[in-house]
Amino acid sequence: MNLSILLFQILTGLAYGMLLFMMAAGLTIIFGLLNVVNLAHGALFMVGGYVAFAFTKEHVNFWLALVIAVMIMAIIGVLIERFLLGRMYGKELEQVLLTFGLIYIFTDTAKWIWGSTPRSIPIPEILDFSIPLGIVAFPAYRLFVVAVGILIAILLWYIETKTRVGAIVRAGVDDRHMLSALGINFKLVFASVFAFGAGMAGLSGVLGAPILGLYTGMDADVLLLSLVIVVIGGLKTWKGAFVSAILVGLVDTLGQVWFPQFSMVVIFVLMVIVLIIKPSGLFGKGVEA
Amino acid sequence: MNTKTKTFLHLACAVILLLLPLVLSKFGLKLTTEIFIMSIFVLSLGLIIGYAGLVSLGHAAFFGIGVYTVALLGKYVSSSYVLILAAIVFAAVTALLTGMLFIRSSGAYFLMITLAFSQMLFVLAYKLKDITGGADGMPIRATLDLGFGAIDSVKELYYFMAIAFMISYALLYMFIKSPAGKAVVGVKENEHRMKALGYPTRSYKLLAYTISGGFAGFAGALYAYFNHFVSTNVLAWQFSGQVMVMCIVGGVSVLFGPPIGAALFIVLQSYVSSYTERWPIIMGIIFIAFVLSGRGGIAELLIWAWNKVFGNKAEDKPTVPPPSAEPEGPNPKGVASA
Numbered sequence: 124m125n126l127s128i129l130l131f132q133i134l135t136g137l138a139y140g141m142l143l144f145m146m147a148a149g150l151t152i153i154f155g156l157l158n159v160v161n162l163a164h165g166a167l168f169m170v171g172g173y174v175a176f177a178f179t180k181e182h183v184n185f186w187l188a189l190v191i192a193v194m195i196m197a198i199i200g201v202l203i204e205r206f207l208l209g210r211m212y213g214k215e216l217e218q219v220l221l222t223f224g225l226i227y228i229f230t231d232t233a234k235w236i237w238g239s240t241p242r243s244i245p246i247p248e249i250l251d252f253s254i255p256l257g258i259v260a261f262p263a264y265r266l267f268v269v270a271v272g273i274l275i276a277i278l279l280w281y282i283e284t285k286t287r288v289g290a291i292v293r294a295g296v297d298d299r300h301m302l303s304a305l306g307i308n309f310k311l312v313f314a315s316v317f318a319f320g321a322g323m324a325g326l327s328g329v330l331g332a333p334i335l336g337l338y339t340g341m342d343a344d345v346l347l348l349s350l351v352i353v354v355i356g357g358l359k360t361w362k363g364a365f366v367s368a369i370l371v372g373l374v375d376t377l378g379q380v381w382f383p384q385f386s387m388v389v390i391f392v393l394m395v396i397v398l399i400i401k402p403s404g405l406f407g408k409g410v411e412a
Numbered sequence: 413m414n415t416k417t418k419t420f421l422h423l424a425c426a427v428i429l430l431l432l433p434l435v436l437s438k439f440g441l442k443l444t445t446e447i448f449i450m451s452i453f454v455l456s457l458g459l460i461i462g463y464a465g466l467v468s469l470g471h472a473a474f475f476g477i478g479v480y481t482v483a484l485l486g487k488y489v490s491s492s493y494v495l496i497l498a499a500i501v502f503a504a505v506t507a508l509l510t511g512m513l514f515i516r517s518s519g520a521y522f523l524m525i526t527l528a529f530s531q532m533l534f535v536l537a538y539k540l541k542d543i544t545g546g547a548d549g550m551p552i553r554a555t556l557d558l559g560f561g562a563i564d565s566v567k568e569l570y571y572f573m574a575i576a577f578m579i580s581y582a583l584l585y586m587f588i589k590s591p592a593g594k595a596v597v598g599v600k601e602n603e604h605r606m607k608a609l610g611y612p613t614r615s616y617k618l619l620a621y622t623i624s625g626g627f628a629g630f631a632g633a634l635y636a637y638f639n640h641f642v643s644t645n646v647l648a649w650q651f652s653g654q655v656m657v658m659c660i661v662g663g664v665s666v667l668f669g670p671p672i673g674a675a676l677f678i679v680l681q682s683y684v685s686s687y688t689e690r691w692p693i694i695m696g697i698i699f700i701a702f703v704l705s706g707r708g709g710i711a712e713l714l715i716w717a718w719n720k721v722f723g724n725k726a727e728d729k730p731t732v733p734p735p736s737a738e739p740e741g742p743n744p745k746g747v748a749s750a
Contacts, residue, residue, distance in 0.1 A: 216664070227696030228697065394532075398513060
């Protein structure tokens, strides 16, 4: 394989990986702090994308649509946390039933409003060009996605290690009861965390739409990829999700070049290998008994 | 509730199920037949969720293995005995092998891993289009024949599935009453204590998981004979999710809960979808309303109502504890027989 084509593939994989990281980050943060497997994560991702699509179709600027969509998703997140999820912390089965019900509602509403024809958001004009790379050219939008992914990782790292909010969240992951005993309004913390996760789902949904498109059943694909990334990276650690998302992005993209028939299977094989070697995932803190 | 009442209720249910074809329409018969098959599947999931505490979101994998075994092997083998047995064995062996890997983790992690595994099979079946027919599916040519002629009319299938369901129920009932079944419940209630008592706790979970996989495979094989068609939908995670919803709605603390959930889900879905195209929204709202009501599954509600009406003082509990908090080893009626 020509070197510049290989570089092209690696960059494509990296961009895909960053998109996966943004998808999985929301899921892993919600799971890490709230101990909730939000099965509706993929549905939130999809709805975020569709909301932005609805605005851009009305000739609203892409960036404005992005901001609106993220805000709407965050608000939906707060509503879900306050009125539905808030009552069932620690009840695993109830959470499954609830988030599964939300999937039904979100996906069917999206289908109702936007139909089942595949849609897409056009790449914003300012990024609609390609950067020459030897004999091939690489789309600037994907590089932009890589940059956003790295930016989010840095932001998460900064919030987590350098700010008071991060300290509260880290304390919450380790010991939630102690947190409330210290007089911190954990209800507010929980609602914000869920809003943040839902907002991240919306953000990645909008940024992903020009690359992945928008289609019925997308929610399931997104949820599964996010779960695989979380399982490979290890639970409750977004850093694990960062590394495993890049890994999965590269493996999937290069896998499609080398074994086109088995692209998704390769990812799952990767997951099984990781689980055999390290059952708690790459960065997991050890298996629960 | 004493053992005599329990036996009576079980037998009464069996008689009702056997007499139902006298009153049901052809459509109703088909729907009930489907409920029997799904009930076996849901029972298998209820076993690991309710009794072993393993919340799997990938149980469709074993069901799918059962369906595809009959579909693919059925091209070469005609004996129904061999095909059904093969479906059970393949599913159980897969459960055993994957269980060894997965049961090291628990809780949400187990849920995600089982989901990912079933999705791996889904993608495999989807990509191997030449063999499995992929998402478009393939017809199943095998016919059900136990040596007394083909079982293919609506009524024959009804009775076959009804009896298959009753046998499965009875076998699972016997399992949870057996010392091994009680040990499984013990592991769920307090794994550390069971370990301290010298029980190989992981092996007991694995046992339950393997049995569950086998029954799921059995249900899959029956479905193949019932539906005569298979597509990758039987492996899809949405299917696993639906089955899990059936389990939770029915109630997992007792064995008769999951079948009730299956019956309710299937009847409701067929009813609502005949009125509106927007049935998923309505089903979603019903699930959420159900969770918010917070009274456990329907089985728990029934037990509560039974105790209200017939219970003596010792059994008259004002509220039903949630399934996970149930201190007793669950007995099939879920009530501590004082």
